[in-house]
Amino acid sequence: MQVKCNQCGAELKIKPNEIFFTCTYCGSSLYLDSSKVIFHYYLSSKIIKEDLKLILSAFLKRRNLKKRIKIEKKEIFYFPFWLLKGKKEETSLKLAAPTAIDEIEKVVIPPAGKLNFFDPENKDIKDKKIVVPSIAYEAIKKNMEKEIKKGDFSQAMLLHLPFFLCQYRYAGEKGRFTVLIDAVGGKVFANSFPHVSLEKIESEFFWAVGIICMIFFMEGLMVKNLLTKAFVYFISAFPLYLLLRYFLSKKG
C-alpha cells in the first residue's frame, strides 16, 4: 500500500495492517486514518506511580471523602485524541476511541511545541498499552471545525496522551472504584464515587434534635418565673444552635 508523507511528500510503502508509521525520508510520525495520512504525536508522562496516592487522596478529600484508600491497580496507557488547532491557539480536542470515563475529553493539553512525534520505539511508549483509534476523524470533523473560530485551522493531528488507570478501595465500602488520572497534568477523572455515609449522620442529627427538645421541655417544667424562663431558654439556645450547625456542616 502506498501513501504520501504529509511533511516531505515522499511516497511511502506500508503494510496493509500498519497504522502507525514513520516517514523513512524526513522522520515524521504518521497515522493512516480512513481517508488520509495524519501527523501523529504523543506527550510523555510527567507523573510517576508514587504520586498517585497523594493525587487521588486530595481529589477525594475535596469531595468530603476523607477515609483511607488503597490503590490496588495502577497502569499507564496511551489514549488517542483528535486535535485540531486554530491559528490563534484555539484548539478542539475529541476522543478518537470510546471510553467509559469520557470526561477525559476535557483534559488540558500544554501549548504547541511540547508535542513529540509518536515513536513506538521510544522508551516512554515501548511496551505500554496504546489504545488504537476507532473513531474516524472524518466522522467528527465537522463538529471539531465548528469549535475553531473563523474556520481558520491547520491540519488535524492524532495525539496519544498518557493516563493512569487506577483502581482503589475506600475504607468501609464494598467493591473497587476506578479513576483515570491524566499523567501530564495530574487531573483526576471519575464517574462514580464512594458514598459519604449519610444514614449515620442523619441518625445522629435526629438524636441531636430529640435531645434539644428534651432540654427545652425540662427547662420549661423547672423554671416557673417567665422572665427567668426566657433567660434560660436564651442561654441554652446558643450552644444548641452551634451543635446543630456542626451536624449540618458534617452533612453538607
Ligand SMILES: [Zn+2]
Ligand atoms: Zn516525510
